[in-house]
Amino acid sequence: MLREKLQRAIQGDALLAAAAGGHGPARVTPRHHHAKGQLLGCGRGLITVGTGAGNWCVPAAHAVWLPPHHPHSVQSHGDYQGWSLYVAEAACAGLPATPRIIRVSPLLQAAALRAAEWKQAPPEGARAHLAAVILDEIAHAPAAPFGLPMPQDARLLRIAQALAADPAARQRMEDWAAWAGIAPRSLSRRFVQETGFSFTEWVQRLRLMRALERLAEGASVTSVALDLGYSNVSFFIALFRRSFGRTPHAYHGAAQAGEEAPG
Incomplete structure (x- = not known):
C-alpha cells in the first residue's frame, strides 16, 4: 500500500505531494532517483538510506533530505511507520543541495501528515500555504549527526x-x-x-x-x-x-x- 501511495505522489506535477504509511518486515528499495526532491521521514522504527557520498540512518522523529536526481537506496529495519514528501524541482532552489539528516519539528511532522491526507487537491490557497510552511521548515531544520560519509x-x-x-x-x-x-x-x-x-x-x-x-x-x-x-x-x-x-x-x-x- 505504501509503495502505491509513493508512486502516485512521485508521478504528480504539483509543487508538493506526500504519502504516509508503514510496514512490518524489513524492506529494501534498490538504488533509484527522482526528478523531484524528497524528504523521507521516520515516525517509528528506523530506515537506512544509501547514497554515493555515504549512508544515513534515519531514526524516529528525523528525516533525510534528498535533492532532485540524487541516486539512493532505502532499507527499513523493524516495524516502520513514516511519510514522504516530494518537492517539485523548481521549488528546491532554496533547499539543501546535498543529502542530510534533519530533526523533524512537531510543525513539520503535522504538516507532512496533513498533506498526505489529501485525497483530491484542496483549494489552491490552502495547498500553497501548507507548501510554504513545509519548504520553510526543511530549509531551516537543524542537521542531525546520523550520517556515515x-x-x-x-x-x-x-x-x-x-x-x-x-x-x-x-x-x-x-x-x-x-x-x-x-x-x-x-x-x-x-x-x-x-x-x-x-x-x-x-x-x-x-x-x-x-x-x-x-x-x-x-x-x-x-x-x-x-x-x-x-x-x-x-x-x-x-x-x-x-x-x-x-x-x-x-x-x-x-x-x-x-x-x-x-x-
Whole structure:
C-alpha cells in the first residue's frame, strides 16, 4: 500500500505531494532517483538510506533530505511507520543541495501528515500555504549527526566497504593499509580529508550506525555488542550512551514509541 501511495505522489506535477504509511518486515528499495526532491521521514522504527557520498540512518522523529536526481537506496529495519514528501524541482532552489539528516519539528511532522491526507487537491490557497510552511521548515531544520560519509579514493573506499560488510573486523589500520596498497600515514591523512573523521572514529561510527539498525530489528543489546566486536558489553553501552544520549535499551524503546532520539 505504501509503495502505491509513493508512486502516485512521485508521478504528480504539483509543487508538493506526500504519502504516509508503514510496514512490518524489513524492506529494501534498490538504488533509484527522482526528478523531484524528497524528504523521507521516520515516525517509528528506523530506515537506512544509501547514497554515493555515504549512508544515513534515519531514526524516529528525523528525516533525510534528498535533492532532485540524487541516486539512493532505502532499507527499513523493524516495524516502520513514516511519510514522504516530494518537492517539485523548481521549488528546491532554496533547499539543501546535498543529502542530510534533519530533526523533524512537531510543525513539520503535522504538516507532512496533513498533506498526505489529501485525497483530491484542496483549494489552491490552502495547498500553497501548507507548501510554504513545509519548504520553510526543511530549509531551516537543524542537521542531525546520523550520517556515515564514505571516502572517494578507490583504496580507502575498498577498506570502507570491507568494514561495512564486517564491522566486527579487528585488523589494525596498518593491516588495512597493507591490504589496500596504501601507506599507513597516507591512509590516516586521506581518511580525515575525505570523511571528516579519523580512521578509528569512522570505524566506531560505522559500528554505532549498525547498532541502530540491529536494535530496530529487535536484537538484544548483548548480541549487538558482541556481533559488532565489543567483548565488553558495558563498554558498548557506555559508548552508545555517550554518542546518543541514551542507553541502547532506552533508545530502542523511544524509537518504537516514535519519540525523538537525541544525537
